[in-house]
Amino acid sequence: MDPRPDPRHAGQVTTPDAQPEAVLCDQAVFTSARSPLGPQGYRIIAAGEHLSSRECSEIVTHAPSGDGLCDDAPAAEGLAFYRLSSGRCCVLHSRYAGKEPSGRGGRRTYTLAFVLDEAGFARFHGNPFEVVRAARSLGALNQEVTTRPSLPQLRLPCPPRPGGAASVDRSVAGIGARWISHLAGRLLDGQTIIADTEMDRLALAEAVVLVIPAPLRSSVSLAANLRFSVGRCGRLTVVREDVGRMRQLMRGREVWVERIGPDRGPPAPPDHPWAALAERFLCRGRQGRLLDLAAQFGPDDVAAIDRIVAACIDLDNMESASAAELVDTAAAWLDRRQTSPLERKLAETLLANVRERLESAAGRTAEEDLVDFWHELLALAEPSERAAGLAEPALLTALRRAARHGLPTQVQMLTAAARASPRAYRRLRTEAARVAAALVAWADAASPEEIAARRQLISAWAACAEDSALTDLLDRMRKIGPAVSPTGAEPA
């Protein structure tokens, strides 16, 4: 146990040209055991050879000793997570394993420690509960080491997608969305919290962890369902203990200690924007979306968390947004410069949604509102090519709908487009050409009086369209009818 961590220990096992499928981790067992060689009591009875003595001593100070869980049930479990001074991540899983072998009463606590580097831990989405689930899937939690002093490295399978939804569901049903988001908000604000609850403490701890953006999870040391000890206190401690006593013990430290539960009344809404978003999503039954978002966070996204929250809210609001609101939303996001990958991704999703919804709105807008909607779209489209691209499907849909009103309406719309948003107009050229062709066909069949009646309209369009087809049409119309100046004014 003395050698320092093997520098060659990469923490990842990869297949060529593929994402890592498993993560190598070191193990240790901390429990009370009788030994014919003499040592008694709680100690590390087995450990991987790559664990340093310093790492082992830190495991000892964090792991629980006899009667170490908050639950009395024989199948009770507890979990802790800490960053070791070596920089590696340590997940402790504790359970009861019979009575104390010393015969002095009490239940023996058996703790398995899994130690992996930060990159490896990230493969579990920063969720220590995922590490334990991976170990459980290998049957590692059911074995009991009694004689072997050296443990091999464990190859933990990486979860293909983030799990833990069941914990969130259970916690929402048990303790409520407000408490979960409240706790998460305090953690995101940098506080240390100790929560006493009768609810499922492991589920609650995992729910709070999952609500937090993934890159921030490894900074949240935690202890769940382990008997309270000041030395074991992480940033998040979930226990079943006398709150008064815990407050006394933690006096002088900036720690929030509270009994929580549905019987305690709802806490104040969280201040932190991400926590407030979490509450919103949890209350609306959108756990999956929330967890997915939290898991998508990368290290560069943390600084942009406020804007990410704003994007999420706008995305969430989109379903019920009016056309005008969609246009406003789109305009706001088109103006914004995204600084983080997730923010960019959300903005793209949002804008894609807007694009789609605008097109849908264009198809559903009342006939009498179509022209007004057309003008809003033109205003949206003009500032940038991107904006124009965003508005294009809606513009096309609206233009095609306008065919029911007749060519003059279409010409008016195209004229407005050419004047207000050359960018948008460029994207409508194909449709404009179709309208122009329809005009030519009409002109061939129209009477000179009809042509004269429409000449000004067409002249206006031609004046700002810079379209040779229109110019040719006007020439023909002039020949057919009274002369019309290129500006569309009647000749003197």
Add this chain to the structure above:
Amino acid sequence: MAITEQYTSSECLICERTNPPGAMLCSACGAPMSLIEEAAIQQRSPRIITILGESNVGKTVYLGFLLDMLSKRAGGFEAIPKGAYSVNLQQSVISHMNARQFPPKTPLEVDHWKWAYYQVRHYDAHADEWFDLLLPDMAGEALAQEIETPQTYKAITGLLAKSAGALVLIDAAVAASGSPHPDYFALKLMSYVDRQFATKRGGKARNPIAIVLCKADYCPECFDNPRAFAETNLNRLWNICQSRFANVEFFAASTVGSLGFAHDEDDNVVPVPLHAAPRGILEPFEWILDRIRAMPAK
């Protein structure tokens, strides 16, 4: 720093780390801050006598009986507990042993240890001389871990650094059975203690250390001549004591008059103290107090 100044600044009595006012436990080592408050009331620092020994050697039971005997004014002593918390240990030990049970294992977690702060004096000699004594009951496993990797438990590091003396408990029954383990553990322990008690000049440590051969009811010859027993059965310990410590004495002690065994539902062997017959409890304490009396307070 004068004791009253320590109190104002909330400096831990054990590790001297400054803590926020009102803190109950030291944030660095986990020792109770009530110790420094009590010391300030007494206007003097307590003499710390650290009880050391491996897990299951009997530190808690020994200390519980010692404190109870002192409370009953045995051996010419008068002892007054400072703070209700000081009585918890002896109360737990006495009530369990009276019911023919050993008390539960001392937990590894420092904030679960019991600390006994007593004022003690001897009737016949120096009747006016009161000593403040701090006698913490620590977990043997924590001590073992601290020896293996120093600074794991800062409370232990700090305690020893400030100890006026130490009671080192060794399992005489296991040693008498032929197992070398108690001797090896004692050797490691004394090496660790040597480092903590080391003098600046590099000579032998002068802090008094009482080596108490516990569970001597199993090997009564221990009582006849503890030194001879140690030299024969704990030779490594004996040698390091001769080499590195100037102020060591050997004692034999036991607390159980007769020991039976039963099996629990997991087939673990449960020791049952059929009755209590404390013997040799006061003598090591009396010896160490005599030696400490002659030393200036730290």
Add this chain to the structure above:
Amino acid sequence: MALRLFQRKPHTRGPVSGGVRTAQAFVPAPVEKLASDPLHALCQQERYNVIIQRRREWAEHPDGERLCREAAVRLESRMALVPAGRVTLAQTVVDAPGAPEVDVEVEPFLLDIHAVTNAQYQRFVDAGAYEDFDLWPRAIWPHLIHMRDQTGKPGPRYWRDGRHDQKLAMHPVVGISWYEAAAYARWIGQRLPTEAEWQMAATWRIKSETDLLRRFPWGDAMDRTRCNIWASGIGHTVPVDAYPEGAAPNGVLQLVGNVWEWVDGDLNLTTTEGKPIVAEMDIKATRGGAFDTYFESQATGLFRTGHIALARLHNIGFRCALSIGDAPWLREAV
């Protein structure tokens, strides 16, 4: 003024004798020259019941009848009658209300007023009893070689050169195993009391309508002035005739305190879950508490405990008993 219960004892490194660290030198008891005549030798050895049991042998002896009468008188003076009664023996190690118990009827019997002293036991040693295999169960013969004193001579653990410390002549003999106690009892023509008999003597639960019993020979409350336990502050054994105020109604002394007493019977306690309590060898019952018994609850007439049969401790002694049927010399009036 604070009640002083203890005096400071000198811190000595002197030899240990019967649980006492004494600064004074060990003074071996003088050797008693034994009479050559067997009957007179038996008298010297105070083996009075053996004299009576073998009275037919002395029919032709000139002092036979007289010495038999004297033997009966001596026995009457050193033994007391314990009446018939009933005792309840706790079966679990924690004697809580509702815990299983066993009632045992006790027939009247005779019990030594005093525990066996060093002086009395000296005669047993001087008679070569440790080499008399008839006194010992066959299974114990290999262990006889360990039943030695501090100098390797046969005898109690704390003796030297086969002698007791003269200063402790009237103290109860200690440092003897259950087998040694039983052998001595056999040697003097008596036996060890059973556990039920001992408890009857200490609690005096005679058959009556009221069915009263005592926790202590003198009554129901512990009184440290009537016995020698830890709280009495002595710290070592005292002569067997000390504490007359602690006597049972029939005059038996020191049933509680001074030394634990071997009785005839295995300790058959269980845990509250019914698991038997065992040790590396048979646990023989011991009763009464000793000078170092810390808890008053463990120094009562009811408290059941035991030691392994080969334990030779500084705080265990014994006394002898006799069945009525084995005492024909007992007057009819009794």
